Amino acid sequence: MHFEEYRRYDALGLAALVRDGEVTSGELVEVALDRAHRTHAALNAVVQWQDDDARSRSRTALSGPFAGVPFLLKDLAQAQAGVVETAGSRAYRDARAAETDTVVQRWLDSGLVVIGRTAVPEFGAKGVTESDLFGPTRNPWDTSRSPGGSSGGSAAAVAAGVVPAAGANDGGGSIRIPAAYSGLVGLKPGRGVVPCGPRSSEYFHGGAVTGVLTRSVRDSAAMLDVLRGSDPAAPYVTPTLPEGHLSALDTTGPRLRIGMQSTSALCDAPDPEVVDALRRTRTLLVDLGHVVEDVPPPVDEEALARDFLLPWFVNVASEVAAIGSPRSADVELDTMVMAELGRRTTAVDHDAALARWHDHVRALSDFHRRFDLLLTPTTATPAPRIGELATSGLERLGARAALALRLGSVLARVGAVEAGVMRNLSVVPFTQAANLTGRPALSVPLFRTASGLPVGSHFVAPPGGETQLLRLARELEEAMPWFDVTPPNVG
Template identity: 55%
Template sequence: MRTDEYRSFDALGLAQLVRAGDVTPSELLEVARRQADSVNSRINAIVRFMDAEADRRVTEDLVGPFAGVPFLIKDLGQDYAGLPSSNGSRSLARLLAEEHSTVVRRWIDAGLVVLGKTNTPEFGAKGVTEPELFGPARNPWSLDRAPGGSSGGSAAAVAAGIVAVAGANDGGGSIRIPAACCGLVGLKPGRGLVPMGPAVGEAMHGAVVQGVVSRSVRDTAAMLDVLKGGEHSGPYIPAVPAETFLSQVGGDPGRLRIGICTSSAINSSPHPEALAAVDAAAEALTDLHHTVEILDKPPFDDEALAQDFLLTWFTYLAWEVDAAKRRSGCGDEGFEFDTRLMAALGRAFGSVEYVDAVMRRHEHARRLSSYFERYDLLLTPTLADLPPRIGSLDTPRRLRLAAEVLLKTGTAGLLRHSTLTDQIIHSSLSWIPYTQLANVTGRPALSLPLHWTADGIPMGVQFTAQLGGEAMLVRLAAQLEEAMPWIDCRPTI
């Protein structure tokens, strides 16, 4: 099979070729490796090749909806037994996973052939994928730009045609941000629908969820069918629809009422291309006979939500650093400066402050629930700015020098009383202020590639739904995919 032919199919299309006997899993693996050999040195998407595992896998009798299809898993939260899950950190780079994560086991049961693990920032703590351990992943649409994070390696690999779909996860936008940066479909399922085990029942109080990035709505829907449902060690028995998500592709979404919001207290001036992406979506939705209304302001306190999100994020990261130290026996030298700084800020918050921030999630959820009494979906940009240039979000040298002194003296927690937190909110979230809402409230959200700039840079739009709204999102996404087809939009890398 030629590489260009391989890249023209989505994952379900490749699986159909295998079932029909038109191609073998070994042949698909060969093409995927050939494409990886061609582009990975430029995009740095794959950080561990699993040659022995993949070669052994294609000799097996593969069954399932994706039997024989090449696949990549993220090197964070998607453990493969016998291999390290570095989480993008030097501290964990040599520790071997004892068992498969539940989602990895479900992907294997679906017949996928895992050929490698993808790049991620340390502990997934950034919206860009530039870990010191592996170096930055790069956006196939523009190599000097980031593919987003924290599933940036997976998104770059899919956009570059190494695989048609790849594993991802999302604690603050880490599926949707890379999807928007790389021109892909990225669905964050609602809380509890997809398992996180068996190592943990849920991560960051359920804010983190597992999923994929893909090129087609039907791949995303079929992957959700593979992943959905609880596990015996999990905290929930999720309500799983009787019909498959794949069966919703092509279904009538009905006439939806959709509120549009581009304003944000975190970024008062979104990039014109972010606004153009929403305008394009609104026009298409109107042509499809949906009702769209422009909102004067967000239907929640987005500045308070951002502060609560970062407080819990920093504190949870402090716990992750301590847990990694216990597991690996390493000291501070095992972690990046930014990770140590964020963890120090997390430790500076009191336990009551932390619980306050967690409990305020219910206030944010109630406000969003009130919004959904009138509207079916909330439409925003996925990104408030273009995908950033590589290195542009590095901690400024002056701040780094000052913070290094405080870290060495154990007084970095004092920074929480300075303007540093506000600076971190601006630098970390100003280009992605729209994605944390779905994680904090546990709602499903979807990024679709409905706009490209004149320079060929993708800009996604995001739809947030109420609880249980995944099927609605799939139906609408398939309708938009037919009206504004994007699957043939591929970078020329």
């Protein structure tokens, strides 16, 4: 099989070819590995290579809905026993996982063949993938730009056709942001739908979840069928669905009432082409029979940003503390600044911020009493250029001095740090609400800018709304197909 033919199929399509004896898993793996290596210099998407393991597994008897299909794991919170998991940090560049995460085992049980691991920012703490350990990952639609983060390596690899789907996770938009920047389908499942065991019961107080990046809605649905369901480490049991998400796509969903938010308190003016894509999304939805109404932001976005960032900094501080002092010199400066802000946060303030998450839950709950879904842009701009969101030299100089002099309290008071963080959030102001409130959310690549960059349309559903999101996404996919719209060949 040649790459041009391989690229014409999604993961379920490739699995069908293997099942019908038209191609072997080994042939698919060779195409995927060749594509991964050919695009590596241009994209830097794959950072851990498992060529020999993949070839060996492809020769074994595999079963499941994705039997024989090549796949990539994200190099964060997707551990495979015996394989290095760096989390994008020099501190973990030689750290081999002691056990396999539940989600990874479920992917393996579905018959997938892991060919490697994809790039992430350190600890997944940024919306772009530009770690000191591996360098920047680039967007195949325009290699001067980022594919986003923190699932940036997975997004670049799927968009470039290395694999039809790849592992991802989302604690503030890390599935949906790279989906928007890279022209992919990105579903963030709701809280508790996908397990975090055995190493954890929940990530980021339930705000972070595991999923995938794909090119087709049916792949996203089938992958959720594979991942869904509690494990023994889960804090609560996920209800069993009467039907699978993939089979649910065979039924057309009801016409929906959708509230459309086009502005954000965190962003003075979204890019005009992003606004245009949102308007075109609205027109498409209305043409399909849905009702779309303009709405103000359903949550207090500035308060939500603060309530997101404070626990986020504390979480980063915990990550750095787990490394231990001998390896702390290997941690990036921006990470150390976030960790210092986290360490300076009192337990009372941290608890109060988490308690206020419920305020945002209630606000979205009130919204969903009136509307089936919330529609926003996924991001406020198309993909940023490499380095565009990096900390400036002056900011880095001040941060180094404050850390060296143990002036963490000064860091907490200096507006430059907050300004830098808010500058990054202003580019992606629409995604964090679904994380804090535990709602499922999805980005689909309906439109592109005049220069060809993808733009995401973002939908948020109430708890249990994954099927509703997937049905609507399938309807949009059929009305405005994107699967065969591919980026320039970077190989």
